[in-house]
Amino acid sequence: MNSVPWDFFFNPRSMAIVGVSKREDDYVNHYVRTLVEYGFKGKLYLVNPKENEILGFKVYKRVVDIEDEVDLAFLAVPGEAMPSVLEDCGIKGVRAIIAFSSDSDILSASGSRGIGEAIRKAVKRWGFRVIGPNCLGIYRPSSGLCFAHGFPKEPGDVAFLSQSGGHAAAMGWLGASIGLRFSSIVSYGNAADIDLPDLLEYFKEDPETRVIVIYVEGVRDGQRLMRALREITSVKPVIVWKGGVTEEGSKAVATHTLAMAGSWRLWRAALTQCRALIVSSLEEAAYVALTFSLITEKRGYDKVAVVSISGGEAVSAADTCSALGLKLSKLSDETLSELKRIVPRYGSSINNPVDIQLAALDPDTYGEILRVLARDPNVDGLLVLQSMEWPALYRGVEGFYELVDTLCRVRKGEGKPIFTVMQPRLLHTEYVKARDQLLKTKIPVYPTLKLAALSITSLSKYYRPPTLK
Amino acid sequence: MNSVPWDFFFNPRSMAIVGVSKREDDYVNHYVRTLVEYGFKGKLYLVNPKENEILGFKVYKRVVDIEDEVDLAFLAVPGEAMPSVLEDCGIKGVRAIIAFSSDSDILSASGSRGIGEAIRKAVKRWGFRVIGPNCLGIYRPSSGLCFAHGFPKEPGDVAFLSQSGGHAAAMGWLGASIGLRFSSIVSYGNAADIDLPDLLEYFKEDPETRVIVIYVEGVRDGQRLMRALREITSVKPVIVWKGGVTEEGSKAVATHTLAMAGSWRLWRAALTQCRALIVSSLEEAAYVALTFSLITEKRGYDKVAVVSISGGEAVSAADTCSALGLKLSKLSDETLSELKRIVPRYGSSINNPVDIQLAALDPDTYGEILRVLARDPNVDGLLVLQSMEWPALYRGVEGFYELVDTLCRVRKGEGKPIFTVMQPRLLHTEYVKARDQLLKTKIPVYPTLKLAALSITSLSKYYRPPTLK
Structure with missing residues (x-):
């Protein structure tokens, strides 16, 4: 098997689009416009035997008519035309081909899987390589x-x-x-x-x-x-x-x-x-x-501290993490006594999950709690259930953004990973703004607890596989 | 046990909020404003021994000071104050109480679960009923x-x-x-x-x-x-x-x-x-x-026809339905030959899942396909993977709305349930508009295949339980 001309596929100096249509609602016409819009760095050649000009490009009848060398050809022609177009590519010396064309096994009269066979034959004969069909x-x-x-x-x-x-x-x-x-x-x-x-x-x-x-x-x-x-x-x-x-x-x-x-x-x-x-x-x-x-730090992430504004969310987080094999950190005595000092009394729980209730609305207390947890050596990372609605609806949107700032500062200052569950339920614009800030600070934002727990478990599996424990 | 005065809980003529604060960032202050905003139909009485007026309301020192009868009392006082406030409610003849207050088992000095015990004692003594704490x-x-x-x-x-x-x-x-x-x-x-x-x-x-x-x-x-x-x-x-x-x-x-x-x-x-x-x-x-x-029709929903724009989505739908125990309908010969006539040839599959590729972008063909499937007696409902991006990005937003109209017309015309998976990935505004139209036509809209399949399975379990099969 010939080696694959990867550079021709991923960084082509020139590309032929074979089978492009004049119709603006055609996929391949759109494909050409997309290449132009995304600033394709090579030269673009359009091929269609029946047209002279499309989207301001000169249109060639056949690939062999192109004067320039062709690194990559994109073939969007009916199955019947594939063998001859592939032959043209071979003659022209094209080495990399993407075959967009498809035929249906069920609906084609012959059921012969014709395009695949045509490609395999052509690859053998011409030595080029093909992605698709x-x-x-x-x-x-x-x-x-x-x-x-x-x-x-x-x-x-x-x-x-x-x-x-x-x-x-x-x-x-x-x-x-x-x-x-x-x-x-x-x-x-x-x-x-x-x-x-x-x-x-x-x-x-x-x-x-x-x-x-x-x-x-x-x-x-x-x-x-x-x-x-x-x-x-x-x-x-x-x-x-x-x-x-x-x-x-x-x-x-x-x-x-x-x-x-x-x-x-x-x-x-x-x-x-x-x-x-x-x-x-x-x-x-x-x-x-x-x-x-x-999250690029190569370390274990399998013991997390969960921070929530509500007891119900704390229970759900414990259930979800546990079901996916993620352990909740056993907090150190020092951490527990610090939390006892900071977290207000009513309705909260300082066990992990740490259910801090209204303390989750005050940026200073919130920051203090997050920092204490991040510094605990038993904690690999923080899983924070970041409420949007409580702070935004009860203290105004600025109150919510202050909490997001706090999360970002703790992430930067303490160097421990933070994973956030935050849902775009109401306040979509504010959600997008806050999420982008969190992502920029390397804090992933998940829409559900399950996606968060699965992601952290995957990090752990990869960076601290069972055999190394 | 005394019977529960449900009407006092769910339709009270008057309500006392005990422990309301002047501070606008306090939850209970917000609670009062929420009641006003949502048009609470009864009379509202605020109670706080230390205030005279809050949010334009006269504030009573104690529940017993209220001249009117009190159907429902909402108690937001510290745990220590609960026994005496409950007693006041008893004396006043309040029959329905919501106890917002909480104490933490861990952080309270006694760990006595004090509020719960106080409530149980008071219920026995005064005969009122309590939701909470x-x-x-x-x-x-x-x-x-x-x-x-x-x-x-x-x-x-x-x-x-x-x-x-x-x-x-x-x-x-x-x-x-x-x-x-x-x-x-x-x-x-x-x-x-x-x-x-x-x-x-x-x-x-x-x-x-x-x-x-x-x-x-x-x-x-x-x-x-x-x-x-x-x-x-x-x-x-x-x-x-x-x-x-x-x-x-x-x-x-x-x-x-x-x-x-x-x-x-x-x-x-x-x-x-x-x-x-x-x-x-x-x-x-x-x-x-x-x-x-x-979906209010009481019938089975366990055999669905899946309609998708891509083969990969069709495979994922089959995997997800199957994993949740939902069967894919075996389409009738008549349906299959109708589909063979309508569905364009390339890349598609008329087996169920029905992968219709670009036919999903043309409202007329789309409608025809959906109608043929809805009329098949082997089909309990349609699970439609409704793409937003393909139609909207390739034929303009109007093209997308035309498809949504088509879905609604088929739902109304054929009387078979339609379940839609549609994701708010890009084009959030258009998503919301289309979703609201679908919901109004009794077409549920799910963000993931799994939520759709679980929901249809649940309908089936309830309306056609195994024993009746």
């Missing part, structure tokens, strides 16, 4: 590559490798809205040529990537995937979301990426053995990734 | 009773009975933001006198309430709770969220409502036997309740 391609903000409006323009350090284009897009949009930033998102579809283990080899070395998230339905070579995972998890955390873990899900996989979903029991055992971190939804994948992106 | 009291929009700013002003048909004041407030705020509307929220705290079974007796008969949600940490009389649950679930669905299901959670319960959390295994068996629907977080409680509030 049935994929959206690559988002790489540092190169100005993007396949969907609304993705963040600034780059980050999380790579998302997704067999599903829909999930790839959803992750970009969810990321944009929760503060998750990406080095790349790769939608790799049916993986007729380049498969997940190939991609992992690239991202293991990619200096722009610190955290890797995967959505995978099936893989051709399981042994090779395990080898690749084992190698990569020794240097970077890998979060895996597997599609097709149930019988119904497997059936859906068979008509989606045409993959064999395989036994979830075997997958789970293999992933665990390779130290991959397992999640089971888009939200879980996104928030665990956000956590690894923000 | 350690509670926020009652929100009953039809009577203008409210304990927190930001709650919805219009009433609904869901009652939330919460042992935790924090969760009671959080539910009101979450409800306000997701379209859930309440007949009542009762924060009943440590339940020194009135306990959950009493409340259930009231809400079984309450004509304003169709759906009941409970957050409970512990109960004094388990047998009585089971009897009450069995009776009430035969007429109204009851959704139960239990606090203290883990060892850590139980410990937190002991310092919160001072209850014995009990064995979760026993609780779970008892709840299931009583046909209560079990949930495990604020979000689950809220969305399952929203579902019962909107």
Whole structure:
């Protein structure tokens, strides 16, 4: 197998878009406009045998007509046209191809999985490498590559490798809205040529990537995937979301990426053995990734102190942490006697979870309590249930922002990780402003207790695996 | 035991607030302002031995000084003052009391659980009934009773009975933001006198309430709770969220409502036997309740047809439904051949989940597909993964609203339930507008697949229990 021309995929000097349409509501037309909007750094060549000009670009009849060299070709042509377009790419000397095109196993007359076969034949004959078919391609903000409006323009350090284009897009949009930033998102579809283990080899070395998230339905070579995972998890955390873990899900996989979903029991055992971190939804994948992106201290995080404004929230936090295997810190005697001094008496509890009631509304008392807890050597990190409504509705929005400032100061001053559960229930504008400030101070913000507890557990599993305890 | 004067609690002609403060940042001061803002329909009397006037109200030194009769008294005084204030209430002939006051088991010098004991003694002596202590009291929009700013002003048909004041407030705020509307929220705290079974007796008969949600940490009389649950679930669905299901959670319960959390295994068996629907977080409680509030047709909902714009989402939907025991409908041959005609070929799958790709962007094709599925006798309901970003970013916001209109028309025209997963990732304003339209058409909107699947499963369990299959 030829080595993959990664630079042509992720940092191409020129790119041909084959099968672009004049219609503004066409996906590929939008794709071109997205590339322009995101400042694609290479040259762009449009190809369509029936057009002369689209979006101000000269349109070539065939790839072979382009005068310049073509690093990367994006193919959006009907299945019937794929063999000849692939041949044109071969003749032209294109070495990297993204095959957007797809055919449906069920609805196509032949059911022959035609595009995949055409690609495999062409790869053998021409030596180029192909991502896809049935994929959206690559988002790489540092190169100005993007396949969907609304993705963040600034780059980050999380790579998302997704067999599903829909999930790839959803992750970009969810990321944009929760503060998750990406080095790349790769939608790799049916993986007729380049498969997940190939991609992992690239991202293991990619200096722009610190955290890797995967959505995978099936893989051709399981042994090779395990080898690749084992190698990569020794240097970077890998979060895996597997599609097709149930019988119904497997059936859906068979008509989606045409993959064999395989036994979830075997997958789970293999992933665990390779130290991959397992999640089971888009939200879980996104928030665990956000956590690894923000919390870079390599230490254990498995004993947390919980701070809440209400007893009920304290109980729920204890239940949720415990159910996910996260321990509540046993506070030191010194901490307990300090808290006894600071926390007002009524309705509160200084046991961990620390239910501080109205003290959570006064920035000074609040800061004092957080600092005492952060300094306890038995505490790995603080899980803070940050109420928005109590302070904002009872002391005004400024009162709420003062508490957010306090959290940020404690995070900076004490150097212990703080994890925050804060929900955008009312006051959406204020929520967004406060959340952005917390994220900038490396405090992850979760919408639910469960996402917070899962994220902290994942940190612990990765940075302090059981064998090292 | 004296019968509970429910009308005095939920529709009082007069109410005394004992222990109100002049300070505007005090909770009880805010409580008074909230009552005024929400249009409390009775007369309001403020009591504080040290003040003459607060918020324009004359302030009485003691409850006995009030010239009028007092239906309900809200007590927010320090624990030490409780016995004498309770005695004043007795002398005055007050029959219904909400005890906001709390003392902490840990931090109080005696650890005597003083307020609870004082209440029990006073109940015996004076014959009045008490909700609390350690509670926020009652929100009953039809009577203008409210304990927190930001709650919805219009009433609904869901009652939330919460042992935790924090969760009671959080539910009101979450409800306000997701379209859930309440007949009542009762924060009943440590339940020194009135306990959950009493409340259930009231809400079984309450004509304003169709759906009941409970957050409970512990109960004094388990047998009585089971009897009450069995009776009430035969007429109204009851959704139960239990606090203290883990060892850590139980410990937190002991310092919160001072209850014995009990064995979760026993609780779970008892709840299931009583046909209560079990949930495990604020979000689950809220969305399952929203579902019962909107979907009033008493039929099975356990076979759904899933409609998605992407194969990855289809796979995730199949996995999630399957994991929660929800079956995907086997579509009839007629439906399949209709879909074959309508759904465009590329990348789609007409098996259930029905992955319709770009057809999900065209209102006419979309409507046709939804109608064909709704008419299939094998389909109990449609689970629609409604993309916002694809239509809005690629065809403009109007294109998105057209799809929402289409959903509403199919719901009205075909009379089959539609459940929608739609996420507020980008485009928050448009999201809120579309969601409100969907809710008005009795289409629940969920932020995650899991909440949708859990809600549909709960409908099925309640309306078509296993024994009737």
